[in-house]
Amino acid sequence: MNTLYYRLAMTNLKNNRQFYLPYILVGVVSAMMFYIMRAIQGNKGIDAMRGYGTLKIVLFLGVIIVGLCTCIFLFYTNSFVMKRRKKELGVYNILGMEKKHIAKVMAWEAVILYGISVGGGLVFGILFHKFVAMFLYHLTGLAESIPFSVSGWGCLQTIELFGMLYLVMLCYNFFQVKLADPIALLHGTYAGEREPKANWLFSGLGVGCIVTGYYLALTVYGVIEAVNMFFVAVLLVIAGTYALFISVSIVILKLLKKNKKYYYQTAHFITVSGMIYRMKRNATGLANICILSTMVLVMISTTVCLYAGTEASLQNNFPREINATLYFDSVPDDAAQEYLREQIASVAEEQGRKMTHVSYYTDVVAVTHNEANAVERYDKNASYGFSDMGMLYVMTKEDYELYVGEPIDELEQGGVLVASLTDFLWDTITVFGQNYTVEGQAVFPDDAPDGEMTDFLGSTNVLYVIVADDDALNRFCVQDQVQYHIGIETDGTQAERKAFVSAFRGVVEDCKAQLGFTTGLITSRVEQQEIYLEMNGGFLFLGLFLGSMFLMITVLIIYYKQISEGFEDRERFAIMTKVGMSRDMVKSAIRTQMRMVFFLPITVAVVHLAMAFPMLKLMMQIFGLANVPLFVGCLIATAAVFAVIYFIVFRVTSGSYYRLVYR
Known part of the structure; x- marks a missing residue:
C-alpha cells in the first residue's frame, strides 16, 4: 500500500x-x-x-x-x-x-x-x-x-x-x-477573485506612511539622528508600499474606470478591468517584489561602496600613519616636548625609517552642551538629549599657526578665535562660566598642512576655540586633561611600517614615568588597514551573498506570478477572441498589462532608493566614508545592473506566461 x-x-x-x-x-x-x-x-x-x-x-x-x-x-x-x-x-x-x-x-x-x-x-x-x-x-x-x-x-x-x-x-x-x-x-x-473595493482610508494611511518615511529620510541632518530614525523610516515605507500596491493602486484604477473616454478604449478596457479584477492578490506579490528589489539595491550598493572606499575611509579616519594621544595634567614644557621628539626621531633612525611628516600640537577637549554663545559641560542627567552633545577643542595660537601654515595677529588676554561649522555671530563667548572676547573666525583650510582638521568641523556641534598661549590653555585643565597629539607619516613597506609602530609604542611606554603622562590612544593606519579590509570585505561578502538570495526570491516570485497570471488569463482572453477581438489586439493588451504590472515594482524601488539617499549617505559616515561621488556611482551602477537582470528575468518568464495564455 x-x-x-x-x-x-x-x-x-x-x-x-x-x-x-x-x-x-x-x-x-x-x-x-x-x-x-x-x-x-x-x-x-x-x-x-x-x-x-x-x-x-x-x-x-x-x-x-x-x-x-x-x-x-x-x-x-x-x-x-x-x-x-x-x-x-x-x-x-x-x-x-x-x-x-x-x-x-x-x-x-x-x-x-x-x-x-x-x-x-x-x-x-x-x-x-x-x-x-x-x-x-x-x-x-x-x-x-x-x-x-x-x-x-x-x-x-x-x-x-x-x-x-x-x-x-x-x-x-x-x-x-x-x-x-x-x-x-x-x-x-x-x-479570491472578487473585485476589491476602493478603500480611501487605507489609501490615505498608505500615502501618509510613504510621505512620512520620505520626509524623515530627506530631512535628517546628523549621523546619530540618521541611525535613530533609519528603522522607523524603513518600517513606514514598507507599510506604505503594501498600501500603495494593495489599496492606492485600486483607487487609481477605479478613477481610470470612471473616466469613460479613457476606459472604453479596447486596450485600456482589458488592462484596467483585468488588473482591478484580481488586484488584491497581485498587489501583495508586487509589493513583495518591490521591497525585495529595494533590499537588494541598498544592500549591494552600500557594501560595494564600503569595500571600494576602504582606502578613503582609512585616510579619513587615520590621516597619519601613526596618530598618538598622550594625556598630561598641564601643558608640557618645552624641555619635555623636546625630549619626547628626540626619542621618537632616534627610534625612527634605528628602524631605518624616514619620517616624511611629523606634527605635534596640544589641546584640551571637553564634552559640552552648546546654546547660542554659551558653552557648558555636558550633563547626562540634564533634560537635553544625546543629540545635543557637543565637543569643545581648545588650542593655542602657536599650534593653530602650525596648522594654517602662516602667522596671525596677536591675541589679547581674554581674546579668542572661534571656528565652527557655521559662522559664529556673537562678539563674546562664555566657556564654562568665563567670558571671552571673540576677535575673529578661525579657519582650517583644506590645503593646510593638517587639513584633516576640517573633518572634525563637519559635525554640527563641534567648536574650536583658539587662545593666546599655554597659560590661557591651562585654565581649562581644572577638570580636563591636556591632550598632546602626535602625527607621523613614514616611508617603508607594510612590514617595515608595522615594525616602526611597535618600536614607537615602546618609546612612548619608556617615556611615561619620566615625563609624567598617561598613554591614550595610539593608532596605526597600516594596522587599521587589515581591520578595515576584514570588516568591509565581510560586509561585501554578506551583501553579495544575501543579495543573491533575495534576487533568487525575487526571480521565483516573478516566475510564479507569471504562471499564476497565465492560468487565470488563459480562459479570459480565449473568451475575448471568441467574441470578436483580434489576436493581435489581445496580444497588445497583454503586453501593456504585463509591462504595467511587472515594471511598477522596480520603478518604485528605484524611487525608494533615491529618497533614502540622504539618510544612507549619513550612515556611511559611521564607517568614515564621506566620498559622495563614489556612493552615487555605486548606487547608479547597482540599479542599472539590477534593472538589466530584472528585464531579462521578465522576458524569460513572460515566455511561460504567453505559452499558457495562447495554448
Missing part, C-alpha cells in the same frame, strides 16, 4: 513539474547557501586568525538571516504550489480517496522534496564551500592557510532546519485539506 502512495506521489510531482521544479531548485539553493554560511562560520581555522572577531560576528548574522529568509521563502513558495494543487486534491477526494489517504500521498511528496532539496543542497554546498570561502578570504585579505573539510555541524543543522520546515509545511498543507470540503478544494485555485 505504501508503494502505491509513493508511486502516486511521484506521479503528482512529475505532472506538476512546472510548479515543483522551481520549488525544488529553491530548496536546493537555500540548503546549499545555509550549509556554506554555517560551514564557514564554524570553521575552527578562523579562530586562530588575526582580527577574526569582526568576521565571526558578520558570519553569525549571515547564518541567522539566511535561516530566517529560507523559512519565509519556502513557506511562500509552498503556499503558491498548494493553491495550484487544490483542484487536483479535490478530484482525489471526490473519486473516493479519504483525506487520510491524501495525507499519506502528501507525506510522501514532502519526504521526496525534502530528500532532494537537502541532499542536493548538501552535495552542492560541500562542492562550492571551498570556492566561496576562498572568495571571502580574498575580499578580507586573509592570507593564512585555512583547512577545509566537510562540516559535520553544518550538515546536521541543515538537515534539522529543513526537516522542521518541511514537517511544518506538511502539517499546514494537510490542515488546509482537512478543513476544506471537496467542492472548496475544487474551486480553491480560483478563490
Whole structure:
C-alpha cells in the first residue's frame, strides 16, 4: 500500500513539474547557501586568525538571516504550489480517496522534496564551500592557510532546519485539506477573485506612511539622528508600499474606470478591468517584489561602496600613519616636548625609517552642551538629549599657526578665535562660566598642512576655540586633561611600517614615568588597514551573498506570478477572441498589462532608493566614508545592473506566461 502512495506521489510531482521544479531548485539553493554560511562560520581555522572577531560576528548574522529568509521563502513558495494543487486534491477526494489517504500521498511528496532539496543542497554546498570561502578570504585579505573539510555541524543543522520546515509545511498543507470540503478544494485555485473595493482610508494611511518615511529620510541632518530614525523610516515605507500596491493602486484604477473616454478604449478596457479584477492578490506579490528589489539595491550598493572606499575611509579616519594621544595634567614644557621628539626621531633612525611628516600640537577637549554663545559641560542627567552633545577643542595660537601654515595677529588676554561649522555671530563667548572676547573666525583650510582638521568641523556641534598661549590653555585643565597629539607619516613597506609602530609604542611606554603622562590612544593606519579590509570585505561578502538570495526570491516570485497570471488569463482572453477581438489586439493588451504590472515594482524601488539617499549617505559616515561621488556611482551602477537582470528575468518568464495564455 505504501508503494502505491509513493508511486502516486511521484506521479503528482512529475505532472506538476512546472510548479515543483522551481520549488525544488529553491530548496536546493537555500540548503546549499545555509550549509556554506554555517560551514564557514564554524570553521575552527578562523579562530586562530588575526582580527577574526569582526568576521565571526558578520558570519553569525549571515547564518541567522539566511535561516530566517529560507523559512519565509519556502513557506511562500509552498503556499503558491498548494493553491495550484487544490483542484487536483479535490478530484482525489471526490473519486473516493479519504483525506487520510491524501495525507499519506502528501507525506510522501514532502519526504521526496525534502530528500532532494537537502541532499542536493548538501552535495552542492560541500562542492562550492571551498570556492566561496576562498572568495571571502580574498575580499578580507586573509592570507593564512585555512583547512577545509566537510562540516559535520553544518550538515546536521541543515538537515534539522529543513526537516522542521518541511514537517511544518506538511502539517499546514494537510490542515488546509482537512478543513476544506471537496467542492472548496475544487474551486480553491480560483478563490479570491472578487473585485476589491476602493478603500480611501487605507489609501490615505498608505500615502501618509510613504510621505512620512520620505520626509524623515530627506530631512535628517546628523549621523546619530540618521541611525535613530533609519528603522522607523524603513518600517513606514514598507507599510506604505503594501498600501500603495494593495489599496492606492485600486483607487487609481477605479478613477481610470470612471473616466469613460479613457476606459472604453479596447486596450485600456482589458488592462484596467483585468488588473482591478484580481488586484488584491497581485498587489501583495508586487509589493513583495518591490521591497525585495529595494533590499537588494541598498544592500549591494552600500557594501560595494564600503569595500571600494576602504582606502578613503582609512585616510579619513587615520590621516597619519601613526596618530598618538598622550594625556598630561598641564601643558608640557618645552624641555619635555623636546625630549619626547628626540626619542621618537632616534627610534625612527634605528628602524631605518624616514619620517616624511611629523606634527605635534596640544589641546584640551571637553564634552559640552552648546546654546547660542554659551558653552557648558555636558550633563547626562540634564533634560537635553544625546543629540545635543557637543565637543569643545581648545588650542593655542602657536599650534593653530602650525596648522594654517602662516602667522596671525596677536591675541589679547581674554581674546579668542572661534571656528565652527557655521559662522559664529556673537562678539563674546562664555566657556564654562568665563567670558571671552571673540576677535575673529578661525579657519582650517583644506590645503593646510593638517587639513584633516576640517573633518572634525563637519559635525554640527563641534567648536574650536583658539587662545593666546599655554597659560590661557591651562585654565581649562581644572577638570580636563591636556591632550598632546602626535602625527607621523613614514616611508617603508607594510612590514617595515608595522615594525616602526611597535618600536614607537615602546618609546612612548619608556617615556611615561619620566615625563609624567598617561598613554591614550595610539593608532596605526597600516594596522587599521587589515581591520578595515576584514570588516568591509565581510560586509561585501554578506551583501553579495544575501543579495543573491533575495534576487533568487525575487526571480521565483516573478516566475510564479507569471504562471499564476497565465492560468487565470488563459480562459479570459480565449473568451475575448471568441467574441470578436483580434489576436493581435489581445496580444497588445497583454503586453501593456504585463509591462504595467511587472515594471511598477522596480520603478518604485528605484524611487525608494533615491529618497533614502540622504539618510544612507549619513550612515556611511559611521564607517568614515564621506566620498559622495563614489556612493552615487555605486548606487547608479547597482540599479542599472539590477534593472538589466530584472528585464531579462521578465522576458524569460513572460515566455511561460504567453505559452499558457495562447495554448
